[in-house]
Structures are given as C-alpha cells and as structure tokens.
Amino acid sequence: MGVISPKRRVALPSKFRKELGENPIVARWYEGCLVVVSKGNWKALLARLTGKVGIITQPVRDTDRFILGSAFEIDPDDQGRVVIPKSLSDYAGLKKEIIFLGLGDRVEIWNREAWEKREDYVAKYAADLIEKLGRNERKEGDEV
Numbered sequence: 246m247g248v249i250s251p252k253r254r255v256a257l258p259s260k261f262r263k264e265l266g267e268n269p270i271v272a273r274w275y276e277g278c279l280v281v282v283s284k285g286n287w288k289a290l291l292a293r294l295t296g297k298v299g300i301i302t303q304p305v306r307d308t309d310r311f312i313l314g315s316a317f318e319i320d321p322d323d324q325g326r327v328v329i330p331k332s333l334s335d336y337a338g339l340k341k342e343i344i345f346l347g348l349g350d351r352v353e354i355w356n357r358e359a360w361e362k363r364e365d366y367v368a369k370y371a372a373d374l375i376e377k378l379g380r381n382e383r384k385e386g387d388e389v
Contacts, residue, residue, distance in 0.1 A: 246357065247343045253334045257281070257325045258345050261352050271333060271354075272316040276363055278346075279329070279337045279354040280312075281319075286350045329354075 249255045257265065266283040274280035282290055291312065295305045315336070319327040329339065342357035355363070367374070 247345055248341060249329065249334070249339050249343050253329045253331065253339070254326050255329060255343065255354075257321060257327060257352075259325060261345065261347055262321065262325050265352065268318050268320055270316050271319050271327075271329065272312050273333060273336050274312070274353060277337060277356075277359055279333055279339075281352040281354060282350065284318075287316075290351060 247255055247258065257269075261281075264283065265281060266285065269281050269283055270287050271279055271281045280290075291309075294308050294312070315333060317330050317333065319329075321327050337354065338356045338359060339354070340356055340358075344353075344355040344357050344360040346353040346355060346360070
C-alpha cells in the first residue's frame with residue numbers, strides 16, 4: 246500500500262523501481278486503475294493488447310486512444326517519487342491510500358477501495374475466470 250499526496254506525488258515501491266527503469270510510462274488501464282511499465286515493456290504490452298492484427302481496426306484504434314492517448318513518461322526523483330498527472334489521478338479516483346500491484350511486466354496503481362472491491366470480485370469468480378480462459382485457449386488451438 247502507498248499514499249498519494251494532495252499534489253499527486255507517490256513513492257514507487259523500491260521492489261518495482263529497478264524493473265520499471267529510469268523513466269517508466271504511466272497510462273490509463275482497465276477496470277479503473279493505472280498501469281506503469283518500463284519503456285522496454287511498453288511496445289510489447291501494446292502488442293499483446295492489439296494482437297497480431299495487420300489492419301488498424303476500430304477496436305485497435307479505440308485501444309490506442311484509451312491507452313496511448315493517456316500515456317505519460319514519468320521521472321522518479323532519487324527517492325523514487327513521481328507525480329501522477331491529474332487526468333490519470335482523476336480517472337483512477339486516487340485518494341489518500343493507493344495499492345501498487347506488481348504483475349510481472351507491469352505495475353497497476355489502484356484506489357485502495359476500488360482494489361478491495363475488485364479483489365473480492367476476482368476471488369469470488371476465480372474458478373469461472375480460469376474456466377473461461379481455458380475455453381478460449383482450446384478454441385484458438387482448434388483453429389490452427
């Protein structure tokens with residue numbers, strides 16, 4: 246857990262700083278949170294979202310608008326503190342207490358209350374979610 250100041254300053258947890266590098270990118274993300282990624286992982290993350298689509302379809306354009314259109318490069322100071330842009334802080338409803346959630350190649354930043362609700366949802370439906378992923382994977386495998 247972390248704290249965001251009234252001027253939207255937060256300290257990135259030390260366990261994430263090395264992975265995120267010197268000038269990570271922060272952007273809007275799904276379910277009302279923010280995503281922070283290293284510059285090196287930024288393009289790979291976008292490629293995962295838009296898939297292997299050669300044509301820039303409306304869903305790809307909308308994903309670009311939602312994420313790319315909100316992206317900011319942030320510059321941590323020597324203590325790992327950064328200022329979250331107001332538009333992003335407002336989008337995620339960041340209040341005093343925030344949650345940093347490390348997810349491999351990215352870190353999500355959540356309003357604590359919103360995260361607790363989402364965590365309850367995920368815990369309640371975890372079995373259903375993994376079954377749905379399994380069905381989707383089987384369908385993709387059948388097409389090959």
